[in-house]
Amino acid sequence: MKRAKHRSDCPTNFTLEILGDSWSLLIIRDLAFKGKSYYGDFLDSDEKISTNILANRLNMLEVERIIKKTQDPNKKSKIIYRLTNKGLDLLPTLIEATLWGAKYYPKHNAPKKFIIRARDNRVEFIKEIRTKLKGKI
Amino acid sequence: MKRAKHRSDCPTNFTLEILGDSWSLLIIRDLAFKGKSYYGDFLDSDEKISTNILANRLNMLEVERIIKKTQDPNKKSKIIYRLTNKGLDLLPTLIEATLWGAKYYPKHNAPKKFIIRARDNRVEFIKEIRTKLKGKI
DNA sequence: CTGTATCCTTAGGGATACTG
DNA sequence: CAGTATCCCTAAGGATACAG
Numbered sequence: 001m002k003r004a005k006h007r008s009d010c011p012t013n014f015t016l017e018i019l020g021d022s023w024s025l026l027i028i029r030d031l032a033f034k035g036k037s038y039y040g041d042f043l044d045s046d047e048k049i050s051t052n053i054l055a056n057r058l059n060m061l062e063v064e065r066i067i068k069k070t071q072d073p074n075k076k077s078k079i080i081y082r083l084t085n086k087g088l089d090l091l092p093t094l095i096e097a098t099l100w101g102a103k104y105y106p107k108h109n110a111p112k113k114f115i116i117r118a119r120d121n122r123v124e125f126i127k128e129i130r131t132k133l134k135g136k137i
Numbered sequence: 138m139k140r141a142k143h144r145s146d147c148p149t150n151f152t153l154e155i156l157g158d159s160w161s162l163l164i165i166r167d168l169a170f171k172g173k174s175y176y177g178d179f180l181d182s183d184e185k186i187s188t189n190i191l192a193n194r195l196n197m198l199e200v201e202r203i204i205k206k207t208q209d210p211n212k213k214s215k216i217i218y219r220l221t222n223k224g225l226d227l228l229p230t231l232i233e234a235t236l237w238g239a240k241y242y243p244k245h246n247a248p249k250k251f252i253i254r255a256r257d258n259r260v261e262f263i264k265e266i267r268t269k270l271k272g273k274i
Numbered sequence: 275c276t277g278t279a280t281c282c283t284t285a286g287g288g289a290t291a292c293t294g
Numbered sequence: 295c296a297g298t299a300t301c302c303c304t305a306a307g308g309a310t311a312c313a314g
Binding site for chain 2: 296300
């Protein structure tokens with residue numbers, strides 16, 4: 001929630017200070033790849049994040065302007081989470097991390113088509129996801 | 138040091154279970170970008186990792202076969218750390234994370250040339266680093 | 275449904291001293 | 295130089311109950 005001073009001025013370090021934990025990027029994965037938008041959706045993911053951690057990470061990501069909250073136009077009580085442009089700029093990092101995981105964890109359950117397309121058609125793949133999600137913004 | 142069971146079979150999650158902390162990728166950065174090879178070199182980095190954490194992470198990365206230890210041929214007492222092929226496969230992830238950091242942290246101290254080349258000539262850039270480091274393996 | 279709040283346990287990590 | 299070991303504190307995080 002608070003991060004007073006940077007450990008260094010290295011850009012790699014900067015990214016790690018924001019995303020260097022084992023939960024933040026999973027939320028971004030849910031938003032980017034799984035089409036999730038609601039608090040309950042994130043809670044339901046396979047990794048079973050607990051509610052206090054989820055709330056904490058959503059706050060941090062919002063403070064960093066990686067995600068933003070909006071009201072569901074239909075149901076006023078529902079809150080929608082979306083990636084900002086800054087968040088969408090994490091797609092390449094997210095994809096590379098996923099491809100590395102897929103390569104060295106053969107038992108993974110991601111669709112083969114997804115992996116192959118991300119790997120062999122990277123630029124178009126990213127563009128496609130961007131425009132799909134941008135439509136919602 | 139021990140990681141009994143995976144939280145899920147998602148490849149993104151797999152990567153995060155190994156590298157989802159704020160130190161591991163910095164060591165890989167030192168190996169990949171800064172030409173560092175020795176324990177003391179890692180200790181000296183700007184982020185000031187403490188010695189117990191460094192030793193812990195080096196062990197984890199070795200267990201995961203992302204790095205490997207060898208003896209310095211000249212000085213028998215010296216130990217050299219190198220990236221394995223699996224570790225070199227993290228270059229894309231590392232670079233994308235760094236580019237994102239560079240974009241949103243304008244005060245970063247990475248050489249402009251480095252960032253521009255990584256961004257605009259990504260494939261060749263990765264190939265270049267690979268062959269340079271492979272020469273040492 | 276979207277969180278907060280609390281309790282409690284473990285893991286992360288800084289500082290520092292020490293060893294072959 | 296390349297670690298180990300210890301001390302000690304804080305942050306992370308699981309479980310669960312509760313609230314608007």
